[in-house]
Amino acid sequence: MKSQVAFSYGGQCLDSNIDGFTTLSVAGRGDFTRAVTATDLASDGAKYLSSRLESKKLTIKFFLKSVSLTDLTAKLGKLKWILSAKNTTVSFADDPLYKYVGTVTSVTLDDTTLHPTGSIEVTLSDLYCYSIAQQKTGTGKTVAFIDYDSEFPNVPLSVEFTPSSAISVFQMTSNQSKRFLLNQSVSAGKKVVVDFETLSCTVNGANVLSSVSLNSNFADFTIDKNTVLTFNADGRYLVRFEVKKL
Known part of the structure; x- marks a missing residue:
């Protein structure tokens, strides 16, 4: 048994x-x-x-x-x-x-x-x-992690964002001074995928890593239960993450 x-x-x-x-x-x-x-x-x-x-x-x-x-x-x-x-x-x-x-x-x-x-x-x-991997999905410009069950911050696994209308750049910021900036236009309905595990970024499946700003917090874009992410446009989002505990 x-x-x-x-x-x-x-x-x-x-x-x-x-x-x-x-x-x-x-x-x-x-x-x-x-x-x-x-x-x-x-x-x-x-x-x-x-x-x-x-x-x-x-x-x-x-x-x-x-x-x-x-x-x-x-x-x-x-x-x-x-x-x-x-x-x-x-x-x-x-x-x-x-x-x-x-x-x-x-x-x-x-x-x-x-x-x-x-x-x-x-x-x-x-x-x-x-x-185990968790995810948050929704539409809009912001996503909060108030149900993140730990005080310890952790880098998310990935963030997917599909803008409702065309944008000249894609930017994601947190209320804890973290920032990710993609210096490339994204058409409406084209999915941006930021993979924090492999440090890669794609738009509609194409690699756009060279357009990621060097000032981005790619390796240390951490989240915790107090984090609120803000996108620079309305759209659909999916955030995959793992809660980290001691």
Whole structure:
């Protein structure tokens, strides 16, 4: 039977894909550590200079049932093959709307019986977790993100905008001083697609990256629950994004 905290790695649920595998527990999801840089004072203590959140580790405990040594060897082989993927999605059945990105850094067995327990250690270089892709659609000049369920800002996946009438340039700004400017005319009904994952921009499917202003916040056009985007014309929009949590 599938565990309530069943572990999935690279899109493969181990409880479902390996007969006899059961996820017992997962530790570390709520943890974080902060490295602080400080300099000692001549008086007591030290002066704070800077700090950063560090990568974190998840530890997954599991049980693996087998009927023979050959069966155990085959299941361990499949387990190691699935876990050999690098920097891939990590998720758990009790929190299906959110995922991490990490790499398995160790697999250990607690004993050598036909029914061993063991541990899988996953290192999360990016310590944040991200929701499944969400989207906002509508018409007009503005779009608000008041239902963005986190304080942490994140770059959207993409923005699509189709103007109702022809425009000489396409501009998108936020109330948090972010700006994207395409120095190219766009005819009515032609879709502008700004892809923040691949840092690309198209109009009606044609690449127009060379017309994107160098002053645009292409790599750091972040949104959060307080963000309001404004377009320089009326039209249809579709914004795809992931909510970012610690």
